[in-house]
Amino acid sequence: MTTPVVTTHSVTRRYPGAGRVTALDGVSVEIHAGELTVVAGPSGSGKTTLISVLAGHERPDAGTVQTRLGSRWHETSFVPQSLALLPELSIRENVELPALLSDRTGSDTDELLRTLDLAHLADRLPAQVSGGEQQRASLARALRLSPALLLADEPTGHQDPARVQLLLDVLRAHAHAGNAVVVASHDEQVIAGADRVLTLRDGRLAADTRPAAGSPAPRG
Ligand SMILES: Nc1ncnc2c1ncn2[C@@H]1O[C@H](COP(=O)(O)OP(=O)(O)OP(=O)(O)O)[C@@H](O)[C@H]1O
Incomplete structure (x- = not known):
C-alpha cells in the first residue's frame, strides 16, 4: 500500500452554538492515491465535514490531520455542493x-x-x-x-443515471491515473462504483469496505 495522501487521527469536529453538534467523533482514516473513495452515510452523518477536514477547509477540534501534499493550492481541488x-x-x-x-x-x-x-x-x-x-x-x-487530491461533495445530485455513470467513469479514471479522489455521496450507483467506501453514522466511522473486493479494507 502507498503512503497515504491524507491521514486523519481521531479527528473530532464540533460546531458551536446552542445545539453544539459533534459532526465528527474520533474519525481515523487514510486516503490513498489511485483510489476512488466514497464517503457514505445518512444526511447529517458528517460527510461534508469529513471531506472539508481532508481538504484543510475545516480544522479539527481534537485529533490531527497529516497530508503529504504541500501547501500548493493547485494540488487539491474541491467541488462544493454550492458549485x-x-x-x-x-x-x-x-x-x-x-x-x-x-x-x-x-x-x-x-x-x-x-x-x-x-x-x-x-x-x-x-x-x-x-x-x-x-x-x-x-x-x-x-x-x-x-x-493530486480531488474532493467532491455530492457531485452527482442533479444527474440522470447515464450522466452519473459518466461522472463515475471520469472520477475513477482520475483516481486510477494515480490521484486520490474522495466523493461524499449517498447515490447507490456511485457507492457501487467506488474502490473504497467509508460509511459514517452520527459522526463516527461505522464501516470501511471495498465493494468490488467484498471485504473490509485494511485499517491503520
Ligand atoms: N456550520 C454548522 N454549524 C452547526 N452545525 C453544523 C454546521 N455544519 C454542519 N452542522 C451539523 O453537523 C452535522 C454533520 O453535517 P454534515 O454537513 O457534515 O453532514 P452530511 O453527512 O454531509 O449531510 P448531508 O448528506 O445532508 O449533506 C449535522 O448534524 C449538521 O447539522
Whole structure:
C-alpha cells in the first residue's frame, strides 16, 4: 500500500452554538492515491465535514490531520455542493480559470468540456444552463489542473443515471491515473462504483469496505 495522501487521527469536529453538534467523533482514516473513495452515510452523518477536514477547509477540534501534499493550492481541488461557479464568466471561462492562475499545464479545457458533455454549452453563462450541467462544469474546473487530491461533495445530485455513470467513469479514471479522489455521496450507483467506501453514522466511522473486493479494507 502507498503512503497515504491524507491521514486523519481521531479527528473530532464540533460546531458551536446552542445545539453544539459533534459532526465528527474520533474519525481515523487514510486516503490513498489511485483510489476512488466514497464517503457514505445518512444526511447529517458528517460527510461534508469529513471531506472539508481532508481538504484543510475545516480544522479539527481534537485529533490531527497529516497530508503529504504541500501547501500548493493547485494540488487539491474541491467541488462544493454550492458549485461556486463565477456567474459572470462563461462555462468555458470558469473551467479555464485555474489555468490562468497557475503555470501548470493540467488537462485541456476543450477536452474536459467534451468529456463532460458540455462542449455545446461552453459559451453560455452558468445561469443559462441546467443544474446538472453546472455540476459537470464545476467538476471540469476542479479537474483542470489535474489535482493530486480531488474532493467532491455530492457531485452527482442533479444527474440522470447515464450522466452519473459518466461522472463515475471520469472520477475513477482520475483516481486510477494515480490521484486520490474522495466523493461524499449517498447515490447507490456511485457507492457501487467506488474502490473504497467509508460509511459514517452520527459522526463516527461505522464501516470501511471495498465493494468490488467484498471485504473490509485494511485499517491503520
Ligand atoms: N456550520 C454548522 N454549524 C452547526 N452545525 C453544523 C454546521 N455544519 C454542519 N452542522 C451539523 O453537523 C452535522 C454533520 O453535517 P454534515 O454537513 O457534515 O453532514 P452530511 O453527512 O454531509 O449531510 P448531508 O448528506 O445532508 O449533506 C449535522 O448534524 C449538521 O447539522
